């Protein structure tokens with residue numbers, strides 16, 4: 744059996760250096776980061792998935808448009824990367840609203856159907872699977888299976904669930920992204 748791996752990218756204005764969201768970082772992503780990354784992927788003939796934050800796509804639509812000629816997938820990284828609006832603190836209705844807003848803007852810009860999601864900072868709660876289903880998403884990549892991240896990032900305690908999450912892709916339980924749906 745041949746081995747494979749998936750390379751995916753979150754595209755956002757979060758500056759690691761300043762630990763905050765900055766438009767200057769968006770400009771850097773657009774002018775420096777993305778062109779370089781796209782060139783590397785092209786060189787090795789890699790097709791990837793890019794998870795864009797919705798409000799960044801609204802401010803910098805060209806950052807979405809530039810991946811289209813290469814055949815990569817456009818996906819959603821939520822509406823905003825603000826720490827106080829992460830999916831683990833949003834209600835069910837708010838999650839659906841963030842998902843729809845980001846899906847709509849990304850589909851408008853890319854003319855692709857957007858069906859893949861990764862939560863900002865990988866923070867999710869029990870409402871997230873249902874919110875995703877009801878807004879037409881088909882895959883989620885918010886669970887970093889087997890990774891130990893506790894206390895090193897926001898929402899660290901919930902991320903302990905990663906340690907027991909299945910390693911290979913799975914059909915999620917309707918109220919718990921960390922668990923496989925029971926086969927009936």
Ligand SMILES: [Zn+2]
Nearest residue numbers: 753755863864
């Ligand atoms: Zn992110």
